[in-house]
Amino acid sequence: MTALRQVAVVGAGAAGLHAAEALRRSGYDGRLTLVGAEDAPPYDRPPLSKHLLSGQWQPERLTLREPHALAELGLDLRLGVAAAGLDRRARTVRLADGHEVRCDAVVIATGVRPRRLPGAHAPLAGAHVLRTLADALALREDLRTGGRLLVVGGGLLGAEAAATAVALGAEVTWLVSTPTPLAAVLGTETAALLAGVHREHGVRIHVGTAAGVLARGGRATGVRLADGSDLAADTVLMAVGSEPATDWLAGSGLDLADGVRCDPYCAAGDGVWAAGDAAAWPDPHTGRHRRLEQRTNATEQALHAARNLLAGPDGTRQAYTPVPYLWTDQYGLRIQAFGRPGAADRFELVDGALAEHRFAAACVRDGRVVGAVGIAAAKALRTLRAQVAAHGPWPPDPATRQQGTV
Incomplete structure (x- = not known):
C-alpha cells in the first residue's frame, strides 16, 4: 500500500491514538511510534471537568483503550517524554530525553496547553x-x-x-x-x-x-x-483559554501561525500532517484557517490525516470538511451544537421551547444556516445538521422541506 516504513505520531491524546489506529486499520504495518508527554496511557479529556472532578469516576475509567488493545497496535510507545524538536530534512523527531525517532512521516497531535x-x-x-x-x-x-x-x-x-x-x-x-x-x-x-x-x-x-x-x-x-x-x-x-502546544516545532520551517497550518488535506508539509486541537486548516466556507478544540474533531481529523498520509503524493486525497460538533453537560442538561451558533444573527426555534429546557433551533446568518443548537432534542438536531453542512438557506426551500430534511 505504501513505501512508508517508519511513522511517528506525536501526542498521545484522542487525536494521536485515533491516528495510530487508523494507520493500522488502513493496512500500515511498519514501525509506528506514539509519543506522549504524560505518563498515563491515552485517556479522554471531556470527563475531567465533570465525572472525574466530581469524584463519580476514578482515573482508570477515562482510559481510551485497555492495555491489550494498545498492545495489538504494535506500537513503539514512548510515554512520559515530550517531543523537543522536528528535523524535517533528517526526518527525525527529537525527544526531551535526548533520544531521536526516525520517521518517514509524522502526525502532529500535541494539542494545546492552558494559559x-x-x-x-x-x-x-x-x-x-x-x-x-x-x-x-x-x-x-x-x-x-x-x-x-x-x-x-x-x-x-x-x-x-x-x-x-x-x-x-x-x-x-x-x-x-x-x-x-x-x-x-x-x-x-x-x-x-x-x-x-x-x-x-x-x-x-x-x-x-x-x-x-x-x-x-x-x-x-x-x-x-x-x-x-x-x-x-x-x-x-x-x-x-489555551494556545497550541507547538513550541517544540520552532525552527522546523512549518507555519505555526495559531497552530500547525495545514492545507485542506491536513498536510502541513512534505511528510508532515496535523490533527486535533493544534491543527489549523482552511474553513471550507470562509477559506480562513481555523482550529477546533472539540473532542469529535480530534477523532475525525485524525482519521482523515491518517488516510491522506497513506494515500501518498500520487493518491486520491480528500479535503477535510467537518461539521463542527460539541456538547456540554451541566446540571443534568446536555447542550449540543453543530456549526457556529455564536456567529448567527437569527435564532429560529424549530422544536420545543427554551423555557422547558427542551428545544432545537437553527442559527442563521445572512439567510444561511451557520449552526444548530438544542437541549434534549437530538432527533431535531440531527435533521438540522444537514442544513448546517450544506450552509443551506433559511427558511429551507419547499423541495427540501418535503423531503424531510428539515
Whole structure:
C-alpha cells in the first residue's frame, strides 16, 4: 500500500491514538511510534471537568483503550517524554530525553496547553488549570472540603467546572468578561438560558477582567481585577483559554501561525500532517484557517490525516470538511451544537421551547444556516445538521422541506 516504513505520531491524546489506529486499520504495518508527554496511557479529556472532578469516576475509567488493545497496535510507545524538536530534512523527531525517532512521516497531535494568569506561572497552591489528569485530581483535592472557588473564564470548561463544584458544595463565583458567557459559542439565547440555570444553582456570575492572581503565604487568595478591585477565594481555577502546544516545532520551517497550518488535506508539509486541537486548516466556507478544540474533531481529523498520509503524493486525497460538533453537560442538561451558533444573527426555534429546557433551533446568518443548537432534542438536531453542512438557506426551500430534511 505504501513505501512508508517508519511513522511517528506525536501526542498521545484522542487525536494521536485515533491516528495510530487508523494507520493500522488502513493496512500500515511498519514501525509506528506514539509519543506522549504524560505518563498515563491515552485517556479522554471531556470527563475531567465533570465525572472525574466530581469524584463519580476514578482515573482508570477515562482510559481510551485497555492495555491489550494498545498492545495489538504494535506500537513503539514512548510515554512520559515530550517531543523537543522536528528535523524535517533528517526526518527525525527529537525527544526531551535526548533520544531521536526516525520517521518517514509524522502526525502532529500535541494539542494545546492552558494559559495562566499573571502571578500564577510558577506552581502556586490553590491556583489551578484544568487540562490533564493530574490537573483535575489536584483541583478535586482542593474542592474536597468545599470552600470558595473562583472560576476565571467564560468558556465551556469554566462553566462545566463551576457546575461540578456547586454540586460538591463549593461557593462558586464565575468571573466572565461578557454579560452573557458562552454567547460566542452557543448563541445568545442558549447562553442566556444556561447563565440563568447557573444562577438558580447559586453561582455568582461576576463580569470583569482578571489582571492577576493574588497570593499570600504561598497560596492563592483570589484575583485582582483590571479595575483594581479584588475577588477573594480559597481556590482559583484559571480557565482563560489555551494556545497550541507547538513550541517544540520552532525552527522546523512549518507555519505555526495559531497552530500547525495545514492545507485542506491536513498536510502541513512534505511528510508532515496535523490533527486535533493544534491543527489549523482552511474553513471550507470562509477559506480562513481555523482550529477546533472539540473532542469529535480530534477523532475525525485524525482519521482523515491518517488516510491522506497513506494515500501518498500520487493518491486520491480528500479535503477535510467537518461539521463542527460539541456538547456540554451541566446540571443534568446536555447542550449540543453543530456549526457556529455564536456567529448567527437569527435564532429560529424549530422544536420545543427554551423555557422547558427542551428545544432545537437553527442559527442563521445572512439567510444561511451557520449552526444548530438544542437541549434534549437530538432527533431535531440531527435533521438540522444537514442544513448546517450544506450552509443551506433559511427558511429551507419547499423541495427540501418535503423531503424531510428539515
